[in-house]
Amino acid sequence: MYPSRFRYEAPRELTEAIKLLHEGQGEAKVLAGGQSLVPLLKLRFAAPELLVDINNLPGLDYHRVEPDGTIRVGALCRHATLERSGSLAQRQPTMAAAAPLIADPLVRNRGTLVGSLCHADPQGDWAAAVTALDGRVVAAGPDGVREIPIRQFATGPFENALRYDEIALEAVIPAPKGTPAGGYLKLERRVGDFATAGVAVAVELSGGLVTRAGIALCGVGPSTIAALDAEQALAGQALTAAAIERAGDLAAQAAQPRRDHRGSVEYKRHVIRTFVVRILRDIAGAAERAA
Amino acid sequence: MTQALDEIKIGGLGASRRRVEDNRFIRGKGNYIDDITLPGMLHMEILRSPVAHARIRAIDTSKAWNIPGVRLVLTGEMMATRNLAWMPTLSYDTQAVLATDKVRFQGQEVACVVADDPYVAKDACEAIVVDYEPLPVIVNPEQAMAPDAPLIRDDKENQVDNVAFHWQVGDKASTERAFAEADVVSRISMHYPRSHPSPIECCGSIADFDRATGKLTVYMTSQAPHIVRAAVAMVAELPEHMIRIISPDIGGGFGNKVPIYPGYVMSILASILTERPVKWIEDKTGNLISTGFGRDVYLDGELALRRDGRILAVRMHTTSDHGAFFGDAQPSKFKIGLMHSAFACYDVPHAHLTATGVYTNKAPGGVAYRCSFRVTEAMYFQERMIQAAADDLGMDQAEFRRVNLVRDEDFPHRTAFGFLTDSGQYGRCLDVALEAIGYADFRKQQEEAREQGRLLGLGISTMTEPLGAGNSREYDILGIKMFDSAELRVHLTGRAILRTGARTQGQGHETTWAQIVAHELGIPADDVVVEEGDTDTAPFGMGTYASRSTPVAGAAVSMAARKVRAKARKLAAHLLEVSEEDVEWELGRFYVRSAPDRGATIQECAMAAYANMPDGLEPGLEASAYYDPPNLTWPFACYVVTVEVDPETGVWDVLNVVGVDDCGVRINPMVVEGQIMGGLTEAYAMACVQFITFDAAGNCIGSNYLDYLLPTAWETPGFELHEVVTPCPHHPLGAKGVGECATVGGPAAFVNAVMDAIKPYGVRNVDMPLLPDRVYEAISQRHDVSGAPPVKVD
């Protein structure tokens, strides 16, 4: 496959990278893991004049859990690193569950969480997980650094809230107030397939009650969907069978699937409901055993 | 006495010798078409139609010509001036090389650009402006046969509708009588969806026409280089001795690289016109949307049954979707290939098959994908019909098969459709498989699981299939008979080179053929180099597909080696100073009958052929053989699969897969098992995810690896393999074909297993692919799910 002609720069300084993007006037693109951008280039669906490769920028390849529980994932942290991360496995069950379900091992070696958020694919798994966790994106541009809440970050399918001369530096997951619990389930036709339907659930538990609930869906709408009614219905409740079923129903209603060769509208809603219920039942079961 | 050679140690018959070709493949030292670079080489890119059916009003190539680095732009009009706008297909139809009048499927070749580098060629393709006048699109047989359907093939004289053929075989009257007498008639209809062989390496060629010598050399991805040479000689009227086709290492073929594609033809013409080598490397989308696909056949099947389980007769009607051109690459006289090999393993007295083939606005060139000329569909339909019939009779699946399978003592057996099967132990294979899967236990577990709301299922597929075309009486391509060839030259130190008319693409010929020589001559397999694929050096052969290499070319290797042995016997007699009649043979050595310790090794004979030949004997030690098999070979296989279906999502997981193959004598058991595992993987692929479909506008859904899903090592289940050996009565080594058995017989085992699991819901059939949503629909709505999956309609 032969992409259109483009110029390629791989700056070593953030300011230089931002300058290049600024001069590009919207005709430049950031290249991170390349696992979404390169396929678009080779199919000539994207034909930017300039690629600004950020892989040489220092200090972006990290993820860490801060003392208060806040999680920070740098722009060059790969899916594979998160998949193998001991700290995520211990501290952040939703992300730990999502990481191994993204793409295949080859893609995970290169692709980045931040790149995935920027790509704003309605079928992206990380966007669902980070939305359920109510995270935010830190971006730098000519005018400095700002934070964008994840629920305002994707502005449409494959569109994000960044200005053309901004670079996303990291994703931030706020510290939980209760005990974090959660999960991620994805219906895929094959390993490496995008989600037919994906469900991220992140709750915080305190004294047998749900103090905060985040539920986000991918693959079933024009962008990642936060199942607001389901989230609200769970807040302050115990995870009873009835509460779980109700959350499942409300999440299914929030989905906006389309009929395609992966299934009917009813089927996709049904899968969303099934997955929400399965994750919540697991959480309830684990909480019961722990108590 | 010298010690007799250990055949396994020298890599002879039965040795699981490591594949010698892998040495270079795993080191990245293979030499594929895109690895070849010739001095002064230009690059060709193809512009394809974005629409499925449209009249071409005009093509403006002026902008493309003006791009620096562009050397040539070809359109259909220019091809037509050289009488090359159309070419014949292997099914006696015609196919457009570059569209002149209309485009008839999405992805059809419309123009091509030859330039200094492929990037420029691609840029120039984008600069070509084509004015299309859209026409109504036909994407399935129902639309094709509607009374007011637009005519797709208006290029053909006397073509008044979209029917490519009607055909029938069998005995209609006797079949009707048998149906009239049946206790039960079991009916089922189904669709075998379109799929694509999708070799990892796409197609490509480098044409190099040398004006000075007049010689045309074409490097190309072909499973059958001699057929290409013959076609170029006959169609393009170039002298045959001035055409050299070289097929380098091939990154997978599976039947996709048998036909002659427009890209090859264009690159040849481009080289003649530019007098430079021209390279064409197809991209993945081009490969998926325009080259030989597999299947796309609908069945209406009926079985006439007696209450006690005996099948009295079978009636089948198939409707096949061939796309825009009838391009099946198959050598039989039968329009629907070997579809009537269905039910060959069962003792069915009466049979009748009718077939209708139609044109649609889809890519042409069916019959690819490890299918031996529609045997894949035949065996899938057969085993799905068998499962439904047993269920209709309320009979156990294994028992119903046992009652109807041809018995060992009944060979040779003439099938109701007229094939002659010659050997097998069908019942034994079934027993071995049921034992391995733990049949009785599983049925108990299944009962218990059902009570807990869990859905377990078991599927059986038993089949024999015709592999290894010819014989020459019934099979030919362009009139050239389906034999094959081998040429063996033993050097003076006893090392040898072997060439055949076949072309390996993963089957392991370089390993296996040397083992046949080792078996026949006692020359260690490591001392034999195998070369294939160059028409200037290899003997004429029909290539590798249809599991025919071992049955035909492999037999020729044996025969050539035996000729060499006959000559070596004369040399041995000379060396041992006795008469030829007094010489005996054991592996690798002649000896004097009355004094066994006096002997001459095959290596000593080889040296004598060059350094010490007797008076009157021609020097040298080499022979060639052309082998015309007396019959097809008939391997048998039994595949059993167990699954668990999640009733809440329709997702199903494979629990166990058992395969019992009887492919006669195994030359290299490891290579055979590799073929079976690959085939079972493809069977699983077909059953669960792999399909190509089209939306109403004729857009191909499955044009890239996001939509066309090949299973990977992650989800592919493990396979437990067993063997039964019934030697082929007519093959010199007793071997039968095997390359396609599991792809052919496997899909029904997976589908039967899922259908068995969801039988309590009253479901009889869900068409492949058994995607979770289709299985869930069947369970939740308690109905069958038929046809190709719907595509983006909202």
Ligand SMILES: Cc1cc2nc3c(=O)[nH]c(=O)nc-3n(C[C@H](O)[C@H](O)[C@H](O)COP(=O)(O)OP(=O)(O)OC[C@H]3O[C@@H](n4cnc5c(N)ncnc54)[C@H](O)[C@@H]3O)c2cc1C
């Ligand atoms: C075969 C395959 C299967 C896949 N399957 C899945 C799957 O199942 N689930 C899933 O979620 N994803 C899947 N992906 C996508 C994968 O996760 C990508 O890694 C991810 O979407 C993008 O991350 P990246 O680092 O590769 O970004 P790139 O491809 O480099 O960039 C993607 C886009 O984001 C922009 N961008 C990237 N980083 C930044 C930044 N720091 N600041 C500003 N803009 C930026 C780029 O300009 C570009 O527009 C798959 C990809 C492939 C090739």
